[in-house]
Amino acid sequence: MAGMTDKFETLAVHAGAEPDPHTGAVVPAIQMSTTFKQDGVGELRSGFEYGRSGNPTRIALEQAIATLENATHGLAYASGLAATQNLLYLLEPGDRLLMSDDVYGGTWRLADKVWRRYGIETDAIDLRDLDAVAAAFAADRPPKMVWIETPSNPLMKIIDISAVARLAAVAGAITVVDSTFATPYLQRPLDFGADLVLHSATKYLGGHSDVIGGLVATRSDDLAEKLRFHQNAAGAVPSPFDCFLVMRGMRTLAVRMERACSNGPRSSAFTTPACRIIRPPSWSSARCGCPARCSASRSAAGRMRHDGSRGRRACSPWRSRSARSSRSSSFRHR
Amino acid sequence: MTHASVADSPLAVPASLVRLSVGIEAADDLQADLESAFAASVS
Numbered sequence: 001m002a003g004m005t006d007k008f009e010t011l012a013v014h015a016g017a018e019p020d021p022h023t024g025a026v027v028p029a030i031q032m033s034t035t036f037k038q039d040g041v042g043e044l045r046s047g048f049e050y051g052r053s054g055n056p057t058r059i060a061l062e063q064a065i066a067t068l069e070n071a072t073h074g075l076a077y078a079s080g081l082a083a084t085q086n087l088l089y090l091l092e093p094g095d096r097l098l099m100s101d102d103v104y105g106g107t108w109r110l111a112d113k114v115w116r117r118y119g120i121e122t123d124a125i126d127l128r129d130l131d132a133v134a135a136a137f138a139a140d141r142p143p144k145m146v147w148i149e150t151p152s153n154p155l156m157k158i159i160d161i162s163a164v165a166r167l168a169a170v171a172g173a174i175t176v177v178d179s180t181f182a183t184p185y186l187q188r189p190l191d192f193g194a195d196l197v198l199h200s201a202t203k204y205l206g207g208h209s210d211v212i213g214g215l216v217a218t219r220s221d222d223l224a225e226k227l228r229f230h231q232n233a234a235g236a237v238p239s240p241f242d243c244f245l246v247m248r249g250m251r252t253l254a255v256r257m258e259r260a261c262s263n264g265p266r267s268s269a270f271t272t273p274a275c276r277i278i279r280p281p282s283w284s285s286a287r288c289g290c291p292a293r294c295s296a297s298r299s300a301a302g303r304m305r306h307d308g309s310r311g312r313r314a315c316s317p318w319r320s321r322s323a324r325s326s327r328s329s330s331f332r333h334r
Numbered sequence: 335m336t337h338a339s340v341a342d343s344p345l346a347v348p349a350s351l352v353r354l355s356v357g358i359e360a361a362d363d364l365q366a367d368l369e370s371a372f373a374a375s376v377s
Contacts, residue, residue, distance in 0.1 A: 105339035112343065124344055154353045259358040266361045267354055267368065 008068070008185060009254040016064030016247060028060035030244045053232045057240040061215075061247045065205075068184040068250070069197050071217035073224035075231055076243060080180065080200025081106050082236035083214030087176055087196060089230040090223070091144055093119030098136050098143035100127045100159065102152040104178065104200075111147075127159045130167070137171040148194070149178040150187075165193030174223070180204070185257045190219055207249035207256055211242050 005011065019026050036048040048054050058076050066074035077083040084107055091097060097111060101124040111122040125132050127148055136143060146168045150159040165175040177189035180200045189197045199205055201213035218224050231237060238246070340346050356364060 101345060103345065105345070108343065108345050109339040154347055154351060256358055260356060263358065263361050263364060264354075264356045267356045267364050 011067055012185075012253050013251050015067035015250075016060040016062070028057055028244070028247065030240045031056040032240055051240075052235050052237055055237075055240055055243070057243045057247075058238065061238075061243040064247055064250055065184075065199070065215045065217050068253075069217035070188050070190055070219075071197070072219050073217065073221070073227075075216045075224070075227050076201075076238050076246070077214035077216070077231065078236045078238045078242070079212045080104075080198070080202060080214040081110060083198050083200075083216050084110055084178075085236065086227055086230050086234065087145075087198060087216065088115055088120070089234070090174060090226060091115075091120050095120050095144040096141055097122040097145050097147060098127075098133070098173075099124045099147040100149050100152055100157070101125055102155045102157050103147065103149045104153045104180070107147070107149070107178065126157070127164055128157060130160065130163050133164055133167050137167050137173065142171045143168075143173055145174045145176060147176050147178070148189075149180075151181045153181055156181075161189050161192040161194055165195075169193065183253060183257060185253050186261075190217065195220055195223060201246045201249075204257065204260070205250050205253060206246050207253065208245070211245035211249070213238050213242055213246045215246070 017026060017028055020029065034051040036045060036050070038044055038049070046056075048056065061076050062074035064074070065076070066072060075083070075086070077086060088097070088110070097115070097120055099108070099111060099122050103124075108122075108124070111120070116122065123136065123143065125136065127133055127146070133146070146164060148159050148161060148164055150157065150161065152159070161175075161177055168175045174196065175194045176196045176198060177194040178198045178200075179187055179189050180198070180203050183199070183204045184197075185204075196216060196218045199215040201215050202211065205215065206213060216227060218227070354368075
């Protein structure tokens with residue numbers, strides 16, 4: 001069924017799950033075997049040899065994320081940061097990495113505390129400022145990779161994927177989009193020119209707070225080959241059970257995102273005089289005409305899919321007026 | 335706490351920021367939880 005439709009909801013239910021040819025099982029089995037019998041020396045059955053290099057349950061998950069991201073290759077990792085680490089293996093000592101100035105803290109920590117020691121310099125700028133992005137790529141040592149997180153965590157900045165990817169492509173740089181917060185239900189970065197899309201599957205894709213995982217998808221055979229090498233060489237692969245859990249979560253992604261998207265604005269709109277909670281910071285500049293006032297629809301070219309019912313954010317950053325106006329405010333949040 | 339790793343860095347988030355990760359519970363219950371938390375925070 002999945003091959004006969006382009007409807008996301010249907011794809012999410014069926015992607016990566018062809019009925020088992022022997023049993024007819026509609027759910028991919030959790031294949032725990034670490035070792036696969038060879039019919040002769042180097043004669044592999046279905047390409048499987050050793051669990052780190054390849055596992056049937058993992059491949060089902062990898063096919064599923066590839067399908068949902070309109071990609072041709074998917075890769076699964078033991079965590080979102082393991083996936084991030086694998087993408088950074090595409091860089092060489094001396095390369096520069098351009099990054100949003102509002103990325104997930106763990107991403108920044110990995111770039112700043114780890115990869116800097118290995119000779120990769122990371123510059124963090126506001127990627128909404130396309131003049132600044134163009135200037136970065138016009139520098140003497142232009143970045144070899146640009147790391148976009150949109151919507152960003154936690155400030156919900158919306159970055160123009162197409163515009164940044166165009167500038168990167170001209171400079172021969174790789175565009176990565178961390179699309180964890182949007183999920184492929186709301187945004188498919190490869191459709192807007194990104195080379196690689198990354199997810200912390202721990203969040204919405206897994207969806208049940210019971211599995212850590214990372215996913216990457218791409219349409220580039222070349223990048224996929226390099227990533228596949230490092231996935232095996234560095235070995236940060238997810239367990240078969242983790243793959244099963246992420247895939248199980250992805251089946252219901254559409255309905256969960258619908259509810260989360262309707263609950264988000266309602267929670268944001270809720271105010272209390274005690275704390276004087278005001279609007280999310282990015283909403284004021286969204287100039288969006290949709291009922292949800294969502295900054296997603298601000299991207300007129302459709303950076304995120306948005307039809308009035310989608311694109312609202314399920315994760316809402318607020319600023320406390322009292323905390324902003326007075327350091328002695330009783331309102332505290334860590 | 336997810337952004338403790340960027341404390342004192344150029345990417346540090348505003349101290350006045352409250353981030354809610356809103357799930358799929360009944361919206362009325364989420365609102366009640368918020369009311370309760372706000373009340374506790376100022377008491």
